[in-house]
Amino acid sequence: xxxxxxxxxxxxxxxxxxxxxxxxxxxxxxxxxxxxxxxxxxxxxxxxxxxxxxxxxxxxxxxxxxxxxxxxxxxxxxxxxxxxxxxxxxxxxxxxxxxxxxxxxxxxxxxxxxxxxxxxxxxxxxxxxxxxxxxxxxxxxxxxxxxxxxxxxxxxxxxxxxxxxxxxxxxxxxxxxxxxxxxxxxxxxxxxxxxxxxxxxxxxxxxxxxxxxxxxxxxxxxxxxxxxxxxxxxxxxxxxxxxxxxxxxxxxxxxxxxxxxxxxxxxxxxxxxxxxxxxxxxxxxxxxxxxxxxxxxxxxxxxxxxxxxxxxxxxxxxxxxxxxxxxxxx
Numbered sequence: 001x002x003x004x005x006x007x008x009x010x011x012x013x014x015x016x017x018x019x020x021x022x023x024x025x026x027x028x029x030x031x032x033x034x035x036x037x038x039x040x041x042x043x044x045x046x047x048x049x050x051x052x053x054x055x056x057x058x059x060x061x062x063x064x065x066x067x068x069x070x071x072x073x074x075x076x077x078x079x080x081x082x083x084x085x086x087x088x089x090x091x092x093x094x095x096x097x098x099x100x101x102x103x104x105x106x107x108x109x110x111x112x113x114x115x116x117x118x119x120x121x122x123x124x125x126x127x128x129x130x131x132x133x134x135x136x137x138x139x140x141x142x143x144x145x146x147x148x149x150x151x152x153x154x155x156x157x158x159x160x161x162x163x164x165x166x167x168x169x170x171x172x173x174x175x176x177x178x179x180x181x182x183x184x185x186x187x188x189x190x191x192x193x194x195x196x197x198x199x200x201x202x203x204x205x206x207x208x209x210x211x212x213x214x215x216x217x218x219x220x221x222x223x224x225x226x227x228x229x230x231x232x233x234x235x236x237x238x239x240x241x242x243x244x245x246x247x248x249x250x251x252x253x254x255x256x257x258x259x260x261x262x263x264x265x266x267x268x269x270x271x272x273x274x275x276x277x278x279x280x281x282x283x284x285x286x287x288x289x290x291x292x293x294x295x296x297x298x299x300x301x302x303x304x305x306x307x308x309x310x311x312x313x314x315x316x317x318x319x320x321x322x323x324x325x326x327x328x329x330x
Contacts, residue, residue, distance in 0.1 A: 041082065041111045043090040050139040050179070051089040053078050055104065058097040068135050075107045077130075083121040084130050084255070086180035087113050088140060120181060120223070124257040124270035127181070128286065131255060131272065136279045137179050144177040146186050147249035154249075155186055162221050163214035172211040173252060176222060183219050187211045187250040187275070203244035208275060208283060212238070215252045216271040216287045224260030225291055230298040231269060235288040242282040244275065251276040258291055266292050 046052040046060055047067040054060060054069045055078075070089070072078045081089055091108055098105040114121075122130075141148055145155040157171040165171055170193045174186035189203050191210070213236075220231055244250055253276060258269035269291040275283040292298035 041091050041113060042108060043092055046090065046092040049088055049090040050137045051081075051085060051134070053081055053089055053091045055093065055097060055101070058092075058094050060092060061094070068138070070133055070135075075104060075111075078108065079111065080122060080126060080130055082111065082113065084127055084181050086116070088137065088179050118261065119259050120255075120257045122181075122255075122257070124255065124272050124286070127255040127257065128272040128284075131182075131253065131274060132281075132284075136251065136253075136276055137182070137184070138279075140179045141177065141184060141251070144184070146174065146177055146184060146251065148251070150248055152249060154188075157188065158185070158218055161227055162218040164217055165214075171214070172207070173214050173218060176218065178222075181255060183215075183222060183254045183256065185215055185218070185252040185254070187215075187252050189244075189246060189250070201246060203246055203250070205240065208244065209236075209238065209285075211252065212273050212275070212283075212285045212287070215254050215273050216256075216285075216289070219254045219256035219271055219273075220258055220269050220289070220291060223256050223258060224264065225258070225269070226260070226293055228295050229291060229293045230295065231289040231291055232298070232301065233287065233289050236285065237287075238283060238285040240283045242277075242280060244277055244282050248277055260291065260293065264293060266290065266297055 043049070043052070046064070046069075050068065052060070052067050052069050053072050056071055056073050060067060060069065070081065072081065078091055091111070093105055093108060120127075138148070146152075147154050155174040157168065158173055158175045160166065160168055160171050163171055163173065170191045172188050172191055174188070177184040187208070188211070189207055191207065193210070213233075217231060221227065225231070252273055254271060254273040256269070256271045258267065258271070260267075267290070269289045271287045271289070273285050273287070274281050275285075292301060
């Protein structure tokens with residue numbers, strides 16, 4: 001993936017990034033406009049939002065070939081999607097379904113978009129289940145700086161402090177694009193940290209694992225983890241479904257169940273990330289970490305871990321010695 005990047009039409013309020021000279025313009029001009037806010041959950045004309053929620057057994061009015069639908073089984077599931085996606089989704093109920101299911105319609109009419117909360121609204125396991133049903137948010141991303149197709153320009157890399165790197169050349173993810181509680185990044189496939197002894201026509205798995213790790217760290221910082229704090233990785237489970245092509249853009253879509261402010265105590269930081277290329281999920285990862293809100297707390301924990309490791313090492317060496325001493329007697 002090329003490392004060139006273009007100047008963005010908007011910048012983040014809390015940081016600025018060096019902008020290299022732009023490369024050639026896109027064949028089709030993409031504009032980076034923020035969508036207008038619409039507070040109506042129910043819609044009579046589906047397709048205005050990124051996602052249209054449709055109850056099982058209902059159907060969209062024709063034509064509906066460009067509408068990204070997500071089938072939901074209950075009002076509770078639709079509420080969870082509203083919490084996850086915010087105003088980027090809508091609910092459609094046809095007149096026929098409304099007549100056959102008046103209770104469902106009555107419940108949905110009471111729903112509204114909630115203001116963004118200080119804490120992540122869903123457990124990671126629930127969010128992951130919803131994301132597995134969710135297509136790529138093309139309406140949002142096509143109006144963003146992220147690269148979606150091979151003709152798109154590559155965006156800026158995120159600042160190295162967000163992924164705990166010393167060299168810019170080792171940053172493997174772009175600046176983020178947010179949509180509801182989801183974070184989107186482009187993944188890059190070139191770093192000085194990793195090298196392989198043979199050429200490959202697909203992205204190496206180890207490279208993808210490092211990009212996922214960086215995206216998890218960045219997500220925690222974006223949602224409030226102080227740069228003076230740190231993450232201790234407790235569990236990292238990854239599933240591979242399809243190869244990633246070297247010459248096509250890669251999207252990382254993340255949900256971070258951790259949020260923090262200046263009053264937050266050390267806490268768990270669960271994160272779920274999908275790896276998407278050509279709209280298809282090629283891999284996913286569940287990372288469970290513990291967030292330390294200050295470097296002092298992080299170092300204290302490291303000291304405790306080192307003491308435990310030293311004790312385990314001494315116990316193991318003692319056991320080996322006893323076996324060796326007893327061996328001539330056996």
